Amino acid sequence: MNRPTPKxxxxxxxxxxxxxxxxxxxxxxxxxxxxxxFYRGLHCPICKKYLQQLQELLPEFDERGVNVVAVSMDxxxxxxxxxQKWELPNLTLGYNLGEEAAREWSxxxxxxxxxxxxxxFSEPGLFLIDNQNKxxxxxxxxxxxxxxxxxxxxxxxDYIIKSNYPARGEIL
Numbered sequence: 001m002n003r004p005t006p007k008x009x010x011x012x013x014x015x016x017x018x019x020x021x022x023x024x025x026x027x028x029x030x031x032x033x034x035x036x037x038f039y040r041g042l043h044c045p046i047c048k049k050y051l052q053q054l055q056e057l058l059p060e061f062d063e064r065g066v067n068v069v070a071v072s073m074d075x076x077x078x079x080x081x082x083x084q085k086w087e088l089p090n091l092t093l094g095y096n097l098g099e100e101a102a103r104e105w106s107x108x109x110x111x112x113x114x115x116x117x118x119x120x121f122s123e124p125g126l127f128l129i130d131n132q133n134k135x136x137x138x139x140x141x142x143x144x145x146x147x148x149x150x151x152x153x154x155x156x157x158d159y160i161i162k163s164n165y166p167a168r169g170e171i172l
Contacts, residue, residue, distance in 0.1 A: 003106035004127065004135045006167035011104040015071050015094040018079055023069060023094050030131050031065025032161060038097070038107055038125040041074040042082045043116045046144040047124070051082075053150050055091045060154045064161065066128075073097045073121050097122065108142040128157075136160075136167045 004011055013025040013036075028034045037054060039047040051070055061068050071094035072079065079095035082088065099120065102109060108123040124147050128137040139148050159165060 007170040030067040033066045034129040035068045036127040037070040041072040042078040048086045
């Protein structure tokens, strides 16, 4: 299995959104990028803080031509509870990420070990996909901490756009 590699076409990805629409990566038409955030699910308090910060930064990402979506392996019910309990009314939120899709994106998978955790869930990942559907940047975590700091990530997008900075890390 190959991991998503910079400068290569992103793996296929589709999942349902809480607004009732399907989301398909291949159909996205961002001005600059799609920011794809994989999160662990309702059981994760660190995900809660991360997605709340992401929601606060939505206007800044939008100004830069970056479409944002977050998704987990949670069921629709659990995703709706995340939206409600975490106060995420404006974040595009998906659910039912399949195990096969998580593996195609090289996400780490974990078994639930505490009350409230699903039997299996993906660990976090963050991908910046360019407007040609190619991977620009990836960060994959094996635990809930150590994710890219989102305020700095906004500044990185500024730099990428201003300097026409190329995707890096394509040589394996």
